[in-house]
Amino acid sequence: MKAVELFAGAGGLAMGVSLAGFEPLAIVEWDKWACDTVRDNQTGGYPLVADWPLHEGDVRHFDWTSIDESVDLVAGGPPCQPFSMGGKHKAHDDSRDMFPATVDIIRRLRPKAFIVENVKGLTRSTFANYYQYILLQLEFPELPSRKNEEWFDHFLRLQAERTSGRQKGKKLTYNVTATLVNAANFGIPQKRERVFIVGFRSDLKIDWSFPRSTHSHERLLHDQWVSGEYWKRLKVPAGKRPTMPASVAAKVRKLALAPLPPDSLPWRTVRDAIEGLPDPQSAAAKKIANHRFQPGAKVYPGHTGSPLDLPAKTLKAGDHGVPGGENMLVNPDGSVRYFTIRESARIQTFPDGFLFHGSWTETMRQLGNAVPVALGHVVARSVAEKLIRKEMQLVAETLHHVRGVA
Incomplete structure (x- = not known):
């Protein structure tokens, strides 16, 4: 064809x-x-x-x-x-x-x-x-x-x-x-x-x-807060797991009472996407193409970033900063940093072997405009x-x- x-x-x-x-x-x-x-x-x-x-x-x-x-x-x-x-x-x-x-x-x-x-x-x-x-x-x-x-x-x-x-x-x-x-x-x-x-x-x-x-938020909530399968699969020890958000407590109670989990796969999260990639500030990151730390991330009203244990917000191709902090990761401890190019590429489901040309700003524009x-x-x-x-x-x-x- x-x-x-x-x-x-x-x-x-x-x-x-x-x-x-x-x-x-x-x-x-x-x-x-x-x-x-x-x-x-x-x-x-x-x-x-x-x-x-x-x-x-x-x-x-x-x-x-x-x-x-x-x-x-x-x-x-x-x-x-x-x-x-x-x-x-x-x-x-x-x-x-x-x-x-x-x-x-x-x-x-x-x-x-x-x-x-x-x-x-x-x-x-x-x-x-x-x-x-x-x-x-x-x-x-x-x-x-x-x-x-x-x-x-x-x-x-x-x-x-x-x-x-x-x-x-x-x-x-x-x-x-x-x-x-x-x-x-x-x-x-x-x-x-x-x-x-x-x-x-x-x-x-x-x-x-x-x-x-094929995937749902409900199944992600089930695997995170009912069965715990999400944390086991990603090898997150109990002491490093975040607290369940109060906003999902009612949904989780309902899921816990259901005889079977939702008939779907769980939403894939940022943690799923970047699994296996080293900290971008580590020495190991230098060996991975497009995986460089970008400084300057900060939280302010309307610029709050993407939580680690949910799907990312929509990656954007903003010219003067990105409203909502869509290109910024929020760790469970509240610290923030920008996604690297490689992390953003994974969020857009580009394969690791596909490399991007240009500066961080230019490459993020390409990724923000892309279809996953x-x-x-x-x-x-x-x-x-x-x-x-x-x-x-x-x-x-x-x-x-x-x-x-x-």
Whole structure:
């Protein structure tokens, strides 16, 4: 199966797509630092990215006519600043809004499926109409806006087209499903809420829904405060275990009275993620790539960090400090420090062999903008399974027809 990756960044989603069995025809990213990260890993022979056809540049300027093979999947996360909770919230008025470019590329390549990822802020009530406008553009990519047409007028025209049903079966359309996902519910050691918009070409008649979650907070609470399995697994002696927070006491009592533990895996925590890594200020840390101590972490109102025994807060790519201290670790004794690049990479489920290029600030920007590799794999694998099953169904139907004619 063939794929095209847009807005690839350091390659989180693209790695998940590759792990799901897709072969990239083009990996496009405009940021030099992110491209340098991928190029450094290619030079170093990291196998997953070694053969990526990486193109540094704007997706709007790429020669898409050079893609002369059938494309099974287009994937990417258009720049999220227009919709980010920490951004200027300008949406369609923001020049960084790359959704129109994404729709244009889908119209050109006509992929069997697409995966689009973006921030939770896209679903806010402020952007309600524009969010629906995005979904309709992806559903009807062959109905682009007209010259000098305002986005809202285009939105109304798309709504009318959907109501009329004229496009279905005649032009390129997609069955689109949008889902707000918490990455922690899929084994990512991070409370990262993101929107995934997945579409399948309508002519394929594929019925898809987002994969079921596999991990839960309730099971983590059970393993921490009812069975103690969490502490045993991570070899935390009784004397070094924190006190149970009063805020979860009622839930823990209820879990203790239940006949069976929750039927899920426990959320993975920061402690899970960084297990085996030495203290970044130790001599042993010098032997580990991207694992250097970053000074200056401090607590102040609104900047409280991520507790060791919960999934991390969403890693951020802030330019002037990070609200909430999302890139800062809080130890059980209350002391704080910044995550190292390697720890942050683990929180984003990048493999240890994948190295990052640039300063701590620049690399944290790459990581804060990335899709967790493991979450990208979950989504891409579910899409791949549907496409493979459809292909097998078509082959079986063809064989049945040939035998019937014979």
